[in-house]
Amino acid sequence: MRISFRRFASVTTRSLVATLALACLTGADWRQFRGNDLTSVVADAKLPTTWSGTDDKTENIGWKAPLPGRGLSGPIVVNGRVYVTASSGFTQDRLHVLCFDQGSGKKLWERQFWATGRTMTHPKTTVASSTPCSDGTRIFAQFSSNDVACLDLDGNLLWYRGLTHDFPNASNSLGMASSPVVVGDTLICQVENDAESFATGLDVNNGASRWKKVRPKRANWTSPVTLKDESGRTQVMLQSSAGIEAIDANSGSKLWEFTKGASTIPSSVVTNGSLLIPSNGLTSVKPSAGSGFELLWNEGKLGPATASPIVLGDKVFTLNSAGVMSAAEVATGKLAWQLRLKGPFTSSPVGSGSHLVIFNEAGLGQVVNVAGEKGEIVSENDIKETILATPALSGNAIFVRSDKHLWKIGG
Amino acid sequence: MRLQYFASWCVAGAIAVSATSLPADEFDDHVAAIKSVQKEAIGNDAAANAVKALSTLPVTSLTRLLSAFQDASPLASNYLRAATETVVDRQLAAGVKLPTKDLEAFMLDRNQDPRARRLAYETLRRVDDTAEGRLIPGMLLDPGAEFRRDAVRLLIAKATEQAATNKDASIATYQEALKGATEEDQVKDISGALKKLGVTVDLQQHFGFLTNWKVIGPFDNKGLIGFDATYAPEKSIELAAKLTGQSGEVSWGDVTTKDDFGVIDIAKSLSPYKGAVMYLTTNFVSDRDRTVELRLGTPNAWKVWVNGQLLFGRDEYHRGMAIDQYRVKAALKSGTNSVLVKLCQNEQTEDWAQRYQLQLRVCDSSGVAIHEAKQTAHASK
Incomplete structure (x- = not known):
């Protein structure tokens, strides 16, 4: 018996080592909406610039895996696995959390839950609208019904909250879409709507509310962003129609406030300690280590429509409702060039090196080289399935979910 | 590759061996802990421990676990579902056969919780391709909305086929389907088809x-x-x-x-x-x-x-x-x-x-x- 156990332990250890080695080879984690640092950028990846995933032609597709339902939620990548959510059923009351092997696309596990909150949404969106996030050991999956499930990386349920179950007027008949972020031991969820609007910090260990604060009674689909100020403290920025409220993650207490209003759809982006807010076009502020911020610039022509802005190199890029990409100096807001793409866009762009990758709603992935004096469309790559979610990047691959499949492109 | 298969076999075997029934009082305590979950995370810690314990049950305990859904709150139902799914996944991975007769009897028992019955059916379908054809046609007036929806779907398909060759039979099938239909899309499909066949449906009444x-x-x-x-x-x-x-x-x-x-x-x-x-x-x-x-x-x-x-x-x-x-x-x-x-x-x-x-x-x-x-x-x- 003892010998058997030793053999078993030995094999298991070797298997674990192999798994860890595989994880190292597959690439870094992408643990939340727009990546670990919320920039949507991986500095040194060699992303594919051409691919095709149509019935007629398959090129540069690593794998694709069927999904049980639609979703605006993007995939995340943790420790060699890809996690994604979906919703299904006539009333979208079936909530799915799925896990796939990053290398092979094999489904490793799936958990389902029944929504405890309202599931009505606009037909374009779904109940699986929020990108899940992870602290590296747990997966936090929030849905439009304001159900929040916490699972370990192997799919074991650790805790479950029904935030609309707890607060029955916390809902939006058009659906909700804010993606949570995790800071230390606190999961921050924005549950903002016309009726019972709040943000809350949940203890990652058991889901208990560390804090809950009243937020503007106005529908809001933006996601919180985090930023380390000059003192090294992580500030959490909550965006709404009122503007930005910077809070302390542990207590929810207000650090500073930007009150000039902001969009309720595209979220802010962080770059080099400053925050680019979709406000009156685009506004750049630099939070201080104290309780304030410095206004850097505002440019009215840079207002994004649905997709969030992205910074690559020394420029910030936005997409308007006509599908026009605007590039501006990130230091000054000065417009550098504009380029018409094929929209419309719900997914936000991602990037690496000198290339941005943007998927339109029809599933056309457009690669734009932004290194020169003007942007250049390098390629248009079709998979002919609706894409409303923002991709994840890991290794040299793009992971994106369509209405029907989870795709690994390149890598 | 061989090493990976061997490791998988070892893990699966270990799981199969580790799946043991719990004493009745211990099982009841875990279920009670899950059913005690309340709003604002009250009871979450105990529920998580209970899910962990129940997840190690053998498949022979599946219907016992499913029976525990009775009177569970929406939150508790999700904890119980997670435990049930984990049991099924682990045992299937270990090559253990599911108790298909028990699952079928459970899903047909209308005294049980509708969601648990549905979960039993979907578990059964993982290993039995014939389940839908055998069981769903009898679910038209089931208290579970998803069962009814499936039964209506089958009848709509049948009525659509009949429409080309036998108008009266198609009308009768659509009218039968309407008895179980409660969701807007299916009711609209049926009433629209019946209208084309010359039959008006009182939707307000329906x-x-x-x-x-x-x-x-x-x-x-x-x-x-x-x-x-x-x-x-x-x-x-x-x-x-x-x-x-x-x-x-x-x-x-x-x-x-x-x-x-x-x-x-x-x-x-x-x-x-x-x-x-x-x-x-x-x-x-x-x-x-x-x-x-x-x-x-x-x-x-x-x-x-x-x-x-x-x-x-x-x-x-x-x-x-x-x-x-x-x-x-x-x-x-x-x-x-x-x-x-x-x-x-x-x-x-x-x-x-x-x-x-x-x-x-x-x-x-x-x-x-x-x-x-x-x-x-x-x-x-």
Whole structure:
């Protein structure tokens, strides 16, 4: 018996080592909406610039895996696995959390839950609208019904909250879409709507509310962003129609406030300690280590429509409702060039090196080289399935979910 | 590759060996811990431990676990579901056969929790491709909405095939399907097909919409003050009363709808009031004390009372309207029950913000219409 156990332990250890080695080879984690640092950028990846995933032609597709339902939620990548959510059923009351092997696309596990909150949404969106996030050991999956499930990386349920179950007027008949972020031991969820609007910090260990604060009674689909100020403290920025409220993650207490209003759809982006807010076009502020911020610039022509802005190199890029990409100096807001793409866009762009990758709603992935004096469309790559979610990047691959499949492109 | 297979085999074997039944009292304690989960994470720690313990059960305990769903809250049901799925995944990975006969007997037992029955069926389907064809046709009038929906889907497919060759048979099949259909898309598909075949469906009746109301207003909602304000109809419903409204004296009048989906259109039937509150009331006669669902659709802010008791209110404007948009449980007493709705319109000027509408139906928790026991004096059809 003892010998058997030793053999078993030995094999298991070797298997674990192999798994860890595989994880190292597959690439870094992408643990939340727009990546670990919320920039949507991986500095040194060699992303594919051409691919095709149509019935007629398959090129540069690593794998694709069927999904049980639609979703605006993007995939995340943790420790060699890809996690994604979906919703299904006539009333979208079936909530799915799925896990796939990053290398092979094999489904490793799936958990389902029944929504405890309202599931009505606009037909374009779904109940699986929020990108899940992870602290590296747990997966936090929030849905439009304001159900929040916490699972370990192997799919074991650790805790479950029904935030609309707890607060029955916390809902939006058009659906909700804010993606949570995790800071230390606190999961921050924005549950903002016309009726019972709040943000809350949940203890990652058991889901208990560390804090809950009243937020503007106005529908809001933006996601919180985090930023380390000059003192090294992580500030959490909550965006709404009122503007930005910077809070302390542990207590929810207000650090500073930007009150000039902001969009309720595209979220802010962080770059080099400053925050680019979709406000009156685009506004750049630099939070201080104290309780304030410095206004850097505002440019009215840079207002994004649905997709969030992205910074690559020394420029910030936005997409308007006509599908026009605007590039501006990130230091000054000065417009550098504009380029018409094929929209419309719900997914936000991602990037690496000198290339941005943007998927339109029809599933056309457009690669734009932004290194020169003007942007250049390098390629248009079709998979002919609706894409409303923002991709994840890991290794040299793009992971994106369509209405029907989870795709690994390149890598 | 060989090493990986060997490792998988070892892990699977270890899991299979580790799956053991729990003593009855220990099992009951874990289930009780899960059922004790309450709002705001109360009991989450104990529930997580219970899920961990229950997840190690062997498949022979599946129906025992499924039986535990009875009377579980929505939160507790999700914990129990997670434990059940984990048991199934682990045992299937270990090559253990599922107790298919037990699962089938469980899903057919209508005394069990509808969600647990559905989970049993979906678990069965993982290993039995014949389950749908064998079992779903008999589920047309099942208390579980998903079972009914599947049965209706099969009948619609059958009726569609019949339509080309046998009109009478197709009509009969569609009419059979309609008996189980409660969800808008299927009912529309069936009624649309029947219409083409020359048969009219009374959709108001099918869904159980309340279509005859008394209405009074407008009261003031300028600056959105009306949602929280308490106007006279909230204190008592006096149908003969003359009240002071937003711009003078107001009294109760009639409003009815012939819309298939029971939509009362204040803007078109009365006036496109802005910054206004209207009250609508009707009676509903129940043959017994029972709990029902009031299902509302409206793009306007609203509150609803039954027999003077406020059930729910929602301060949201112009975020869409749909059948069954809101589901509110209501306790009806035997006899006449008073239903009062407060419907608020804001002052937005955009084209998309002009709807002032309500649809309300009475049904059971699976969406099957509940009709009045008899007609009433002031809301007779």
